Amino acid sequence: MRISVLSLCVFSLLAAPSFGRIVPLSSAPYARRSQVVEREVEVELPGDVGRSPLHNRVTRHIRPFADEVPQLQRRDDVDNGAINRTDNPQPIRGPKGATFLHESNKAIDRQNADYLSVPPTDNGVIPNLKWSFSLSKTRLLKGGWVREQVVTDLPTSTLVAAAEQRLAPYAYRELHWHRVAEWAFVLKGTVRITGNDEDDRNYVADVQEGDLWSFPQGVPHSLQAGPEGAEYLLVFDDGNFDASGTTFMVDDWIAHTPRDVLAANFGFQDASAFNNVPASDPYIVPATSWPSLDEAKQAVSSNPGGEVDTPYHYALSKKDPTPAPGGGGWTKITDYRDFPASKTLASALVHVEPGALRELHWHKEAEWGYIVKGKGRATAFAGGATARTFDLQAGDTWVFPTNYGHYIQNVGDEPLEFLEIFRGAGFGSQVRFNDFSLTQWLALNPPEVAARNLNVSIDTIKQLKKQKQTIVAGVNKSK
Numbered sequence: 001m002r003i004s005v006l007s008l009c010v011f012s013l014l015a016a017p018s019f020g021r022i023v024p025l026s027s028a029p030y031a032r033r034s035q036v037v038e039r040e041v042e043v044e045l046p047g048d049v050g051r052s053p054l055h056n057r058v059t060r061h062i063r064p065f066a067d068e069v070p071q072l073q074r075r076d077d078v079d080n081g082a083i084n085r086t087d088n089p090q091p092i093r094g095p096k097g098a099t100f101l102h103e104s105n106k107a108i109d110r111q112n113a114d115y116l117s118v119p120p121t122d123n124g125v126i127p128n129l130k131w132s133f134s135l136s137k138t139r140l141l142k143g144g145w146v147r148e149q150v151v152t153d154l155p156t157s158t159l160v161a162a163a164e165q166r167l168a169p170y171a172y173r174e175l176h177w178h179r180v181a182e183w184a185f186v187l188k189g190t191v192r193i194t195g196n197d198e199d200d201r202n203y204v205a206d207v208q209e210g211d212l213w214s215f216p217q218g219v220p221h222s223l224q225a226g227p228e229g230a231e232y233l234l235v236f237d238d239g240n241f242d243a244s245g246t247t248f249m250v251d252d253w254i255a256h257t258p259r260d261v262l263a264a265n266f267g268f269q270d271a272s273a274f275n276n277v278p279a280s281d282p283y284i285v286p287a288t289s290w291p292s293l294d295e296a297k298q299a300v301s302s303n304p305g306g307e308v309d310t311p312y313h314y315a316l317s318k319k320d321p322t323p324a325p326g327g328g329g330w331t332k333i334t335d336y337r338d339f340p341a342s343k344t345l346a347s348a349l350v351h352v353e354p355g356a357l358r359e360l361h362w363h364k365e366a367e368w369g370y371i372v373k374g375k376g377r378a379t380a381f382a383g384g385a386t387a388r389t390f391d392l393q394a395g396d397t398w399v400f401p402t403n404y405g406h407y408i409q410n411v412g413d414e415p416l417e418f419l420e421i422f423r424g425a426g427f428g429s430q431v432r433f434n435d436f437s438l439t440q441w442l443a444l445n446p447p448e449v450a451a452r453n454l455n456v457s458i459d460t461i462k463q464l465k466k467q468k469q470t471i472v473a474g475v476n477k478s479k
């Protein structure tokens with residue numbers, strides 16, 4: 001009997017998520033879980049003279065034992081948690097760590113200073129939440145390219161996938177439709193979109209830089225770049241975008257239909273008109289002509305069904321930005337309330353001035369994000385005393401799973417702009433932009449509540465703003 005109990009222990013040690021690291025048995029996750037008991041008070045760290053009581057606090061239900069506490073990384077007296085930027089980053093923070101003895105990928109290290117010189121407030125194991133489009137394989141095509149971020153690239157992003165796409169001047173993204181909804185933000189150039197809905201109506205529009213389009217699931221559409229070409233971000237409301245049965249191309253279908261059926265379907269004597277349909281889909285089709293928008297609309301204006309009543313285009317570039325009450329930038333929020341074609345994806349374009357901070361907050365939905373420009377830094381707080389800091393720059397994407405606390409800080413010299421995207425919990429469900437602000441939450445309780453919970457003075461709590469700040473201007477406004 002003893003032997004079998006022992007082997008069970010060994011097995012659970014091997015099966016514990018932290019296998020591969022050296023973890024004392026007393027602090028292995030399964031051991032901790034099995035012994036959790038309610039304790040009345042917070043645990044304080046030994047030897048915390050001169051440190052913030054707030055940062056010495058340990059989550060009671062998760063780490064109830066004083067003997068575990070010394071293993072936690074804690075704030076050093078002199079370490080304010082700021083990014084440790086150097087040209088030759090090393091795995092060093094304060095008295096901890098040591099230089100690389102062997103090679104390291106310096107370019108990646110420099111972009112991810114917070115992975116190497118980890119702020120002491122980071123703790124525990126949080127899976128990767130970031131993907132850079134620069135790590136995606138680019139599909140090169142005649143007339144453009146595309147690179148994707150799907151669930152196999154970033155497994156934590158189960159609800160949202162995305163792509164960056166580029167079209168040469170006048171090139172088409174060929175006629176197609178998706179099982180999922182498509183939302184897009186034009187990064188550069190002009191894109192002419194066409195689409196039609198299930199109620200006989202059609203749509204043609206030119207979408208400019210900084211504007212959005214959205215095609216609900218099933219709605220067939222095409223894209224064409226204007227005279228300067230175009231580049232845009234595509235976002236889809238399912239992480240598994242490469243799954244079979246997600247994208248349906250027009251030439252692919254034609255090429256895979258018996259030709260007598262084609263002839264009968266289109267009312268032709270024979271199907272010779274389709275002899276040259278490409279057998280493998282070209283995906284992007286080069287072209288040279290660009291009729292005026294009026295001409296393009298005119299060509300389909302005889303449709304008795306008329307134009308769609310929920311436009312697939314939204315002129316975000318013309319929408320007035322909403323200044324952040326915190327004075328650190330502005331936002332442009334869209335969801336089905338002002339862009340009814342985008343029922344399943346809500347968005348916020350956020351502009352953060354140098355030194356400013358998208359305040360500590362959380363959302364009911366997972367947040368998928370994309371850096372349009374600038375340099376940012378974010379920490380995801382997953383509860384249970386775990387947090388992980390990420391460095392972000394143009395073309396980086398991230399996902400903060402539902403309800404994770406987070407902030408995004410502008411750590412560059414230029415304005416930081418990014419997109420926050422939200423999808424509802426259920427596929428196809430309507431979603432509205434929402435967020436909860438930490439500051440507002442604290443301020444909208446009787447001051448004694450937060451003061452006692454955080455062991456800070458009532459005066460401190462009384463200074464907190466009752467209105468969401470959204471983006472807080474830098475304390476040091478030297479810029």
Ligand SMILES: *[C@@H]1O[C@H](CO)[C@@H](O)[C@H](O)[C@H]1NC(C)=O
Pocket residue numbers: 084085086088089090091092093094095117
């Ligand atoms: C920051 O990192 C460098 C090495 O990249 C190290 O020498 C320095 O001590 C670190 N600074 C702090 C405050 O840890």
Ligand SMILES: *[C@@H]1O[C@H](CO)[C@@H](O)[C@H](O)[C@H]1NC(C)=O
Pocket residue numbers: 042044053455
């Ligand atoms: C609250 O803060 C004071 C110092 O201001 C400290 O003496 C006390 O131990 C703290 N209490 C808790 C429960 O952390």
